Amino acid sequence: MLCLSQTTGYAVLALSCMDSPCNGRWVLAKDISACTGIPQAYLSKILHSLVVSGLIQAKRGYRGGFKLTRPADQISILDITEAVEGEAWLPKCLLGLADCSQLPACPTHDFWSKERGKIETELRRTTLRAVAEFERSRGTQIGACCGAEEPGYTPEQTRVKRRTAARPS
Amino acid sequence: MLCLSQTTGYAVLALSCMDSPCNGRWVLAKDISACTGIPQAYLSKILHSLVVSGLIQAKRGYRGGFKLTRPADQISILDITEAVEGEAWLPKCLLGLADCSQLPACPTHDFWSKERGKIETELRRTTLRAVAEFERSRGTQIGACCGAEEPGYTPEQTRVKRRTAARPS
DNA sequence: ATACTACTTGACAGATGTGTCTTGTTAGCG
DNA sequence: CGCTAACAAGACACATCTGTCAAGTAGTAT
Numbered sequence: 001m002l003c004l005s006q007t008t009g010y011a012v013l014a015l016s017c018m019d020s021p022c023n024g025r026w027v028l029a030k031d032i033s034a035c036t037g038i039p040q041a042y043l044s045k046i047l048h049s050l051v052v053s054g055l056i057q058a059k060r061g062y063r064g065g066f067k068l069t070r071p072a073d074q075i076s077i078l079d080i081t082e083a084v085e086g087e088a089w090l091p092k093c094l095l096g097l098a099d100c101s102q103l104p105a106c107p108t109h110d111f112w113s114k115e116r117g118k119i120e121t122e123l124r125r126t127t128l129r130a131v132a133e134f135e136r137s138r139g140t141q142i143g144a145c146c147g148a149e150e151p152g153y154t155p156e157q158t159r160v161k162r163r164t165a166a167r168p169s
Numbered sequence: 170m171l172c173l174s175q176t177t178g179y180a181v182l183a184l185s186c187m188d189s190p191c192n193g194r195w196v197l198a199k200d201i202s203a204c205t206g207i208p209q210a211y212l213s214k215i216l217h218s219l220v221v222s223g224l225i226q227a228k229r230g231y232r233g234g235f236k237l238t239r240p241a242d243q244i245s246i247l248d249i250t251e252a253v254e255g256e257a258w259l260p261k262c263l264l265g266l267a268d269c270s271q272l273p274a275c276p277t278h279d280f281w282s283k284e285r286g287k288i289e290t291e292l293r294r295t296t297l298r299a300v301a302e303f304e305r306s307r308g309t310q311i312g313a314c315c316g317a318e319e320p321g322y323t324p325e326q327t328r329v330k331r332r333t334a335a336r337p338s
Numbered sequence: 339a340t341a342c343t344a345c346t347t348g349a350c351a352g353a354t355g356t357g358t359c360t361t362g363t364t365a366g367c368g
Numbered sequence: 369c370g371c372t373a374a375c376a377a378g379a380c381a382c383a384t385c386t387g388t389c390a391a392g393t394a395g396t397a398t
Contacts (some may be wrong), residue, residue, distance in 0.1 A: 002259050002288070009264035010276075015241050022346070029375075042357050048376070059373045061365025077277065086181060093290075095178035095246075106181075107299045108246065113286065119171070119263075122280045124335075130276045132265045174385075197344075217346070227376050229345045230395025339398100346393070353386080363376070368369100 008084045010038045011046050012077060012131055015055065019072035019132035026065030046084070053083035073129035081123060090116055177253045179207045181246060181300055182213050184224065184302030188241035201309035215253070222252035241301055247292040259285055 013036045018027050029047055033116045034042035055075060056066050066107030068075065081089055093110040105144055186201045202209035204279055224244060225235050237244065244307055250258055262269030262323045263281040 001254065001257075002171060003263055004171060006265040007355075009262070012264055013266070025309040026372095026374095039357060040360070044375070045357090045377090051375095052184045058375060060323075060363075060366080060373090062367070062373045064365065064374050066375090085170065093178070094172055095181055096172045096175040097178045097182070107303050108291065112293075115288065119284065122277065126276050126280075134276050140326050176363045176385075199344085208387060212343070212388070214347090214387090219344095226397075227345060227394075229343085231397065233344050233395065263358090341396100341398085343396080344394090347391085349389085349391100351386100351388080353371085354384085355385080356381100358379100359382075361377080362375085366373080367371085 005085060005087065007025050007046055008081050010036070010043065013049060013129070013135070014038060014043060014047060015050070015068065015075065015080060015128050016072070016132035016135050018066060018068050019128060023071070024067065026063060026067055027057055028065045029075065030157070032066075050080075050083055053101045053128060055079060057082055068128075071129070072132055073127045075128040076124045077126045077128070077131070078123040080128070090120060092116075173250060173258065174254060176215055178249050179205070179212065180219060180249050180253045181297070182217070182298050182304070183207060183216060184237070184244065184249060185241070185301035185304050187237050188220070191236070192240070193236065195228055195232060195236055198233045201235075205276075216277060219252055221250075223336045224248060224252055226263040233300070236287060237297075239240060241297045244297040245293045246297070247289065249297070250292060259289060288297075 003051070014032050017035050029044050030040060031039070032047075033043050036043075038046075047056065047058070050056045051066070054069060057069050058066050091116045092112075093106060094108045095106060097106060100106050100109060182205045183201050186204050187196050198213050199209060201207070201216075204214075207215075216225065216227070219225045220235070223238060226238050227233070227235050261281075262275065263277045263284075264275060265302050266275060269275050269278060
């Protein structure tokens, strides 16, 4: 299957959930889960790995939660991908051959070498802010998973749609 | 990890092993395994799935083996990929999100939509023959895994290099 | 008919990705 | 201090991919 892991997709969604109007506030894993449909227990693990890689901060206890360590327009999808999948997420060989880098390489080598560059550039160019704005524009109210100070705020009602957990089959 | 499965890579190597000078001859799984370093038991399963999908024929018993059902220049890498991974090997969403096809789609959608087309076209354009020729040019003597009629032929000596089983990590 | 050869098939095992559940740890409040 | 909120972390479960092992089945030679 030629795509990034579902976990990476989850991470992108979760982080976009923490962008404005949440900026500077501590957002609960529970609310992110409700907004996005990502299973909460699994989300906690993903968020923890993002803490370890420095993209977000965590605060335990009462009024704790997670928040971005830098503005969403300074976080790229590439940053998130590398945090979740590690540095080797874009292998040298499209066909998964271990020694493809030895010359002469396999016939897809030149093609994949160029495409790799394009994919990496695109992911670096795309910011978390852009994702968050797209998500809001599609009506997922993904910015509404924080906002405890708003009157009448009830996290339980912010769940707009539930994403299916299954990968496209 | 953004690449096709290792099994697909194995299938491409194994099939390129069966191209000239093997054309029209029955090639043993054992010899393909020796040429490519693919574990024989696992290779047998891959070859069987290629039989089921019609890319090769199998013949049991003495002087049995496998052979291509059509010339290597009429088999594309795309054919092999679809045979091994199924039709849904190139998902709609780069991030693995299940409902990404709903509008508005995620910010990587337009980019990935174009790249998908390029990747598919490239795999359709690249023939098994091209792979086999590349393999021969790199000195793996991948055509030498058949040839029982050559004088002094000893399959055990045709193993030139052993590929590492591990994926690039 | 028998023996040999080679593909076929099922059971099993380890690694990884995904997901759940439970317990532990930390921070704030009264 | 004791209670509660919220993240941390480990055990466990399940699916898939990769790989091994062993027994079964079919084709050929003699």
